[in-house]
Amino acid sequence: MKKIPLLFLLIPILGFAQNSDENQLSNIYKSALTNSKCYSWLDYMSNNIGPRLSGSTGAQKAVEYTKAQMESSGNYDKVYLQEVMVPKWVRGEKETAYILNNKKKIIVPICALGGSIATPGKGITAEVIEVHSMEELKSFGTEKIKGKIVFFNRPMDPANVEAFRSYGGAGDQRRAGALEASKFGAVGTIVRSLAFRLDDFPHTGGMWYGDIPASQYIPAAAISTNGAELLSKTLKQNPNLKFYFKQSCHKEEDVLSYNVVGEIKGTEHPEKIIVVGGHLDSWDLADGSHDDGAGCVQSMEVANIFKNIGYKPKNTVRVVLFMNEENGGRGGDKYQELAQKNKEDHIFAMESDSGGFTPRGFSLECDQTNFNKISGWKNLFEPYLIHSFTMGHSGSDIEALTSTKLVKVGLKPDSQRYFDYHHAANDTFDAINKRELELGAATTTSLIYLIDKYGIE
Amino acid sequence: MKKIPLLFLLIPILGFAQNSDENQLSNIYKSALTNSKCYSWLDYMSNNIGPRLSGSTGAQKAVEYTKAQMESSGNYDKVYLQEVMVPKWVRGEKETAYILNNKKKIIVPICALGGSIATPGKGITAEVIEVHSMEELKSFGTEKIKGKIVFFNRPMDPANVEAFRSYGGAGDQRRAGALEASKFGAVGTIVRSLAFRLDDFPHTGGMWYGDIPASQYIPAAAISTNGAELLSKTLKQNPNLKFYFKQSCHKEEDVLSYNVVGEIKGTEHPEKIIVVGGHLDSWDLADGSHDDGAGCVQSMEVANIFKNIGYKPKNTVRVVLFMNEENGGRGGDKYQELAQKNKEDHIFAMESDSGGFTPRGFSLECDQTNFNKISGWKNLFEPYLIHSFTMGHSGSDIEALTSTKLVKVGLKPDSQRYFDYHHAANDTFDAINKRELELGAATTTSLIYLIDKYGIE
Numbered sequence: 038m039k040k041i042p043l044l045f046l047l048i049p050i051l052g053f054a055q056n057s058d059e060n061q062l063s064n065i066y067k068s069a070l071t072n073s074k075c076y077s078w079l080d081y082m083s084n085n086i087g088p089r090l091s092g093s094t095g096a097q098k099a100v101e102y103t104k105a106q107m108e109s110s111g112n113y114d115k116v117y118l119q120e121v122m123v124p125k126w127v128r129g130e131k132e133t134a135y136i137l138n139n140k141k142k143i144i145v146p147i148c149a150l151g152g153s154i155a156t157p158g159k160g161i162t163a164e165v166i167e168v169h170s171m172e173e174l175k176s177f178g179t180e181k182i183k184g185k186i187v188f189f190n191r192p193m194d195p196a197n198v199e200a201f202r203s204y205g206g207a208g209d210q211r212r213a214g215a216l217e218a219s220k221f222g223a224v225g226t227i228v229r230s231l232a233f234r235l236d237d238f239p240h241t242g243g244m245w246y247g248d249i250p251a252s253q254y255i256p257a258a259a260i261s262t263n264g265a266e267l268l269s270k271t272l273k274q275n276p277n278l279k280f281y282f283k284q285s286c287h288k289e290e291d292v293l294s295y296n297v298v299g300e301i302k303g304t305e306h307p308e309k310i311i312v313v314g315g316h317l318d319s320w321d322l323a324d325g326s327h328d329d330g331a332g333c334v335q336s337m338e339v340a341n342i343f344k345n346i347g348y349k350p351k352n353t354v355r356v357v358l359f360m361n362e363e364n365g366g367r368g369g370d371k372y373q374e375l376a377q378k379n380k381e382d383h384i385f386a387m388e389s390d391s392g393g394f395t396p397r398g399f400s401l402e403c404d405q406t407n408f409n410k411i412s413g414w415k416n417l418f419e420p421y422l423i424h425s426f427t428m429g430h431s432g433s434d435i436e437a438l439t440s441t442k443l444v445k446v447g448l449k450p451d452s453q454r455y456f457d458y459h460h461a462a463n464d465t466f467d468a469i470n471k472r473e474l475e476l477g478a479a480t481t482t483s484l485i486y487l488i489d490k491y492g493i494e
Numbered sequence: 495m496k497k498i499p500l501l502f503l504l505i506p507i508l509g510f511a512q513n514s515d516e517n518q519l520s521n522i523y524k525s526a527l528t529n530s531k532c533y534s535w536l537d538y539m540s541n542n543i544g545p546r547l548s549g550s551t552g553a554q555k556a557v558e559y560t561k562a563q564m565e566s567s568g569n570y571d572k573v574y575l576q577e578v579m580v581p582k583w584v585r586g587e588k589e590t591a592y593i594l595n596n597k598k599k600i601i602v603p604i605c606a607l608g609g610s611i612a613t614p615g616k617g618i619t620a621e622v623i624e625v626h627s628m629e630e631l632k633s634f635g636t637e638k639i640k641g642k643i644v645f646f647n648r649p650m651d652p653a654n655v656e657a658f659r660s661y662g663g664a665g666d667q668r669r670a671g672a673l674e675a676s677k678f679g680a681v682g683t684i685v686r687s688l689a690f691r692l693d694d695f696p697h698t699g700g701m702w703y704g705d706i707p708a709s710q711y712i713p714a715a716a717i718s719t720n721g722a723e724l725l726s727k728t729l730k731q732n733p734n735l736k737f738y739f740k741q742s743c744h745k746e747e748d749v750l751s752y753n754v755v756g757e758i759k760g761t762e763h764p765e766k767i768i769v770v771g772g773h774l775d776s777w778d779l780a781d782g783s784h785d786d787g788a789g790c791v792q793s794m795e796v797a798n799i800f801k802n803i804g805y806k807p808k809n810t811v812r813v814v815l816f817m818n819e820e821n822g823g824r825g826g827d828k829y830q831e832l833a834q835k836n837k838e839d840h841i842f843a844m845e846s847d848s849g850g851f852t853p854r855g856f857s858l859e860c861d862q863t864n865f866n867k868i869s870g871w872k873n874l875f876e877p878y879l880i881h882s883f884t885m886g887h888s889g890s891d892i893e894a895l896t897s898t899k900l901v902k903v904g905l906k907p908d909s910q911r912y913f914d915y916h917h918a919a920n921d922t923f924d925a926i927n928k929r930e931l932e933l934g935a936a937t938t939t940s941l942i943y944l945i946d947k948y949g950i951e
Binding site: 066067070071195196197198199200233234395397420421422424425451453454457470471472473476 | 527691
């Protein structure tokens with residue numbers, strides 16, 4: 038008998054494995070596009086529950102709804118809650134603001150930034166100084182800033198193709214603007230909304246006062262991009278104009294809330310855990326359909342697709358809907374605390390928290406070996422137009438998660454439209470495209486299927 | 495002196511060329527994202543001019559506006575019109591329709607298909623037979639169809655990732671449904687709108703009667719997807735229900751119209767021509783921002799970007815805004831007729847006519863050698879998330895175009911949302927994202943730059 042090299046014997050087997058993965062991905066995408074529940078789950082969360090800021094009634098209803106849906110689905114071996122104390126910040130009455138230019142009042146749309154204190158009851162009226170960076174702020178110093186409202190007006194850089202890069206590049210103004218301006222005696226801050234588009238929506242988002250004493254806290258609000266353009270233009274004509282704004286937001290006692298967890302026990306390695314999730318809380322101005330209702334229902338869809346295609350994972354798969362990503366990250370921290378306490382072995386964690394738009398690829402937080410392994414599956418994803426495999430941040434809710442060996446991944450949808458809606462009143466269900474949402478669920482499921490089957494290095 | 499292999503001498507040169515292309519693409523994308531005019535051109539076309547069906551006042555205004563913009567831009571050596579006689583079809587009064595179920599009238603949204611005849615003045619009332627394919631239609635035959643309205647209700651297949659594939663798979667119902675149903679004595683056809691989404695917009699589009707005698711023409715209308723679902727459900731409850739519809743559309747005499755052409759003379763090979771275009775006409779129900787206002791302004795942006803980055807093409811570059819793609823294709827035919835008459839040498843033609851969404855890649859109509867050459871530029875496009883290089887259809891307006899050696903390409907944007915708007919009343923400017931539009935212009939310009947520089951094989 039002629040000797041046949043081992044390689045040739047392996048080819049049919051490898052070929053079959055590849056073919057079987059191709060079939061399985063085809064089944065996954067077909068299930069998502071023709072037989073999914075994520076769109077109707079999101080419809081309910083967005084249109085029947087609505088905004089879900091931590092500590093709100095909406096957040097509690099969302100916990101109950103998703104838990105009930107997971108339980109009744111029959112997709113899990115176990116559904117449970119993880120208790121977590123979350124901060125409660127309340128916006129109060131709708132904010133008002135105007136530019137006071139030679140006694141003419143020009144009303145502009147603002148909203149308090151999340152975590153900000155209120156203005157005094159009668160509001161704040163003060164002169165405005167426009168700044169574009171923390172360096173410029175410092176160069177102005179107390180002399181020019183004291184007693185004024187600091188207007189942070191550096192736009193998101195339109196030149197980046199990846200919108201998140203521009204968000205990262207402008208975010209300091211929102212997060213730390215009040216903290217820094219307070220040091221020079223400012224009485225308040227108005228921040229240009231973190232959005233590319235010129236429109237009338239103010240975009241909220243988290244801010245903090247760092248370790249300055251509470252007596253030095255100053256109120257912080259976002260102004261719509263159109264409002265920012267108008268204020269800047271009017272300031273050029275009249276540097277002595279005044280700005281008025283009033284907001285009545287406040288912080289209350291921490292509230293008991295929950296992460297929602299659905300678990301499918303692994304058939305071969307039940308002790309090895311794969312996590313997929315999004316965050317259940319949203320900002321309060323809208324129902325957070327993109328941020329991050331989409332990520333929650335896509336994660337729930339993973340279990341639904343596995344049932345539909347008859348796939349039983351070898352490792353334990355946990356769908357986790359984290360609480361409090363927006364203003365505290367307590368859900369993610371609690372998850373890690375419990376994982377550590379219970380000595381759990383997490384091998385893979387994936388988050389979808391960049392909107393429900395057409396998926397483009399994955400942002401991989403791992404070593405080079407695992408990066409190469411996962412990138413090696415590119416050809417499997419090609420038919421579904423998933424091309425982008427890059428090293429990068431995975432997700433806020435899995436940031437705290439650590440384990441002996443752990444690969445973390447963020448789903449990477451198309452980013453161009455995300456900041457049209459992010460943290461604003463128009464992040465609503467009508468901005469969701471059913472197919473784009475489903476394709477994100479299928480892409481997530483496909484990667485989890487491959488990780489479950491082939492493991493990590 | 496030690497001999498240095500030729501390859502090593504070449505590396506710095508090749509390296510430099512590659513680097514220079516990288517820089518040039520970077521300049522192109524930056525220009526598009528920070529200094530483009532396409533969005534404001536489209537704003538004007540959509541919101542100040544509006545619908546541009548061939549032969550309409552809107553179409554004529556669009557010819558005049560784009561010609562004037564091209565002329566005043568200083569981007570071209572020559573701007574001119576190509577005369578072309580186009581068909582004129584007029585919708586007339588808004589259509590009405592209802593399901594008549596046991597004397598209960600349920601109003602449903604319809605619109606006449608482009609090219610259809612009117613109903614008699616009092617409308618048509620008849621029983622309905624639902625069919626899902628031409629085969630099923632034939633199997634029913636005259637016996638079951640005569641005197642009835644044929645309701646074509648095969649949805650676009652949601653299982654395809656590429657939306658255009660599903661459009662192709664369902665399009666026969668709209669284009670040839672009336673023609674085929676007429677052969678079995680139907681009195682009219684109602685066609686499910688070619689859209690994935692369940693909503694209340696009827697989507698128009700071209701249909702033809704082939705070579706059946708005019709006496710056998712029957713009126714054809716599209717019904718919204720929600721309307722189709724309702725009609726189908728009601729039919730199951732009551733197969734003898736009747737359907738009423740009335741439309742007063744008609745055809746008028748052909749009208750003189752124009753392709754708009756802007757030309758940049760090539761510095762080295764003025765006789766070699768590169769064409770980039772979209773179609774200026776739209777359907778009449780909306781302003782056609784995606785179909786194909788986007789393609790027109792992206793093509794005009796190519797010349798604007800070349801000026802901004804100081805690039806002078808070696809070959810002649812022509813921006814062509816074709817007339818009458820939607821219901822005749824006369825503009826494309828005329829362009830080819832003149833090219834042939836003038837013995838022009840076209841080397842490359844590119845069309846953007848798939849919406850103004852995030853660009854994903856190119857659909858290449860060429861031989862394998864040129865496909866390999868263009869695909870070889872993938873790495874240059876990678877930073878801009880342009881990944882998809884496939885063989886396929888390029889564009890309707892350049893379909894007729896032939897030359898000794900000619901590569902044809904269609905810009906391939908993300909397709910998931912396109913059919914939410916296509917040919918319907920919601921294809922309006924608010925559905926356009928500025929950055930997505932600009933990225934499409936940059937992607938088009940980049941490919942034209944590379945083709946201009948390196949030629950075709």
